[in-house]
Amino acid sequence: MQAYDAAIVGAGFGGLAAGAELSKKGYKIAVFEASNELGGSAGKFVRDGYRFQSGATVGMGFEPGGVFDRFYESLELSKPPMTLLDPIMDIHLPDQTIHYYKDSHRWYQEIDLHFPDVKENVKAFYDEVFKVGALVDRLIEKRPVFPPKTISDLMMIPPLLDKDSIKLLPFMTQTVYHRLRKYGLEKHKLFLTFLNGELMDSVQTSVEYCPAFLGYTALQTFHKGAFAVHGGLAVIAEQWGEFIKQQGSDVFKRHPVFEVSKEGDTFKLSTKRNQAFYSKRVILNNSVHNFPSVVNDELLKRAYVRKSKEQERKAWGAFIIHGGVKEKVFKNTDSLYHQFIDPDNSEALHDGGQFLLSLSSRGDTTMAPEGMRSFTLSTHTVIEKWWERQEYDNNKQAMTDNLLSTVNHYFDGFTDSLDLVLPGTPVTFQKWLRRDQGKVGGYAPDGRFSWLRSYSARTGIPDLYQCGDTVFPGAGTLGVTLSGLIAARLITKD
Incomplete structure (x- = not known):
């Protein structure tokens, strides 16, 4: 019986990033996708002469030094044609339209225009957003396994603790609402309306329930660079899928995986028409919401995911x-x-x-x-x-x-x-x-410590990992890509 070095269930951005990273390192992998398109919630479909993006539409992380910029460089691939957005978007309220600019100078001018009574407070708040967001980026770019589950995971924590990371502690124990109180903005209706809209779009929740460091990271990401990728984000998924095949690995479309089980030291992946594939390791890129219905009962007993608790998580x-x-x-x-x-x-x-x-x-x-x-x-x-x-x-x-x-x-x-x-x-x-x-977009934060209930790339089952919008560091194409790269690194190190 021939077994792949690693099998990946789901060809969303997380699974494809993991597959590209592993195949680049010489692993023989297989990616299984249930549909006929790559990209998952950032995929595409065509109807009546129109091409549509399935879900996610804005490209992030393509700026110099960004997550996608560095990943493309590591794969020696050329980034697809794209347009830098500035303004990022227009935000329409009943009596005004706010232009959300990438450039901080122009954004601060817009703040002067739309929030004149609290303009200095709002700008001071954004000064803090940019500083804290940059600190969080530095931590996440080191791809820690969170929450840590093994001794090796714990050993990754001390190197992350320096004078800069210590500054993050207040923002990991407060919500965005707590921070707004510092600037006297917690009751300013117009600014709260605007900010809640941006956080709902990016973090799935409002200022009252959003952990400050998560909200700040999302808000400052817009100002690093938002891009319209020509042809849509599915172009990226197609590039990564082609890269995987060029390395000698396999990408199977229209191959839903109905069950993951274990035969001896090898995983068995049961797909359509009673087909079975075998792999030494597996990465699940199909939402933790789906976890209990994909792994068999024997494996589920050993997992961190509990079906009863999973059903209670808000999404x-x-x-x-x-x-x-x-x-x-x-x-x-x-x-x-x-x-x-x-x-x-x-x-x-x-x-x-x-x-x-x-x-x-x-x-x-x-x-x-x-x-x-x-x-x-x-x-x-x-x-x-x-x-x-x-x-x-x-x-x-x-x-x-x-x-x-x-x-x-x-x-x-x-x-x-x-x-x-x-x-x-x-x-x-x-x-x-x-x-x-x-359910889409990961879990909705519901308080200042809700981030502590994140799932890591580890499932509790040796050699079975997970990535995607329900896995740290969370939703969005940036978050899911990083989670895929974390899962890939665990495979190379465990």
Whole structure:
């Protein structure tokens, strides 16, 4: 029986990063992807002449010295064509639009314009954001295994403790809300509305519940560089998949793994049509939400993941609309990304209270027919209601109408210029991306110490590892890529 050195279940960014890293080091690996596309929640699909991004749309970490920049250099690959965004996005409120600039000087000018009564307080807050975010970056770039589970994991901690890392302690024991109190901003409605929108987009929660160091890291990441990758983020996944194959390893599409079990010292991966593959080591890149349904009962007993506790962990779903629209609707804006926030919505931050619009670049015929643009609308949503069959169609139509009409309010003629509208719910995410109950984006932080309940790349089962948005350091293409690289490093060292 021939066995791979490592098998990776799921071809999201974390799994592909791990696969590229291991294959570069000479490991014979196999990547198994259930769908016909690579990239997972950052993948793509094509419909009626339009190319759509499945979920994530903004590229981060491509700036010089960034995570993706250094990874591409290590693989000796050329980065795909991309455009640096500045402004990063336009944030639309009922009575004003805030341009969220990458450049800190221009961003501070925007702060002067929109928050004149507390402008110095807001700028002082952002000074702290940039300093603390940079310190966190230095720690995470060393790829620690957190939480530590073995002696070797613990031995990685002391080298991380220096005079700079000690400065992070207050931010690891407080929420963003606590920090806002220091600057007298905790009751400023407009700034709270803005900040909650940005944190919900990046960390899945609000200032009240977001650990300060996590929120600061996310906020300062925008200002290091946000990019529109030509052809979408799936281009990156396709590059990494091709790299893996060029190293002599295998990438299997349309190969869902239904069960991971153990035969002696080797893992058995059972896939479609009773096929079986064997590997000495395994990395699971399909969300911890799915963990109990993938590993067999014998292995599950040895894992850190407990099915009962996993079901209690809060996570969001996503309601998403992919569509096509006439290019002329957006003739007065160069911004590709727009956020819409309703400060008076009783369900603010989710279910339409806050949502994003991502547009393909003007004239990009790889994404849309000539004279048209593809777009994606996405909002966080409470999962439970989408599994109530009797109300499903009504809820879906109501949410679709709400999002489309809101965009039309800011961009007149939008609804009349629509060519294609494809709404999707958590049910869609379970069906096509195999996300348990449609949960996406990792876990929603629910307090200052919630980060201590993170899952590490270790599962508790020797030679079985995990990565992805539910594994430290968390959601977003940067987080999942780093988690994949951490899992790959453990394989090379254990």
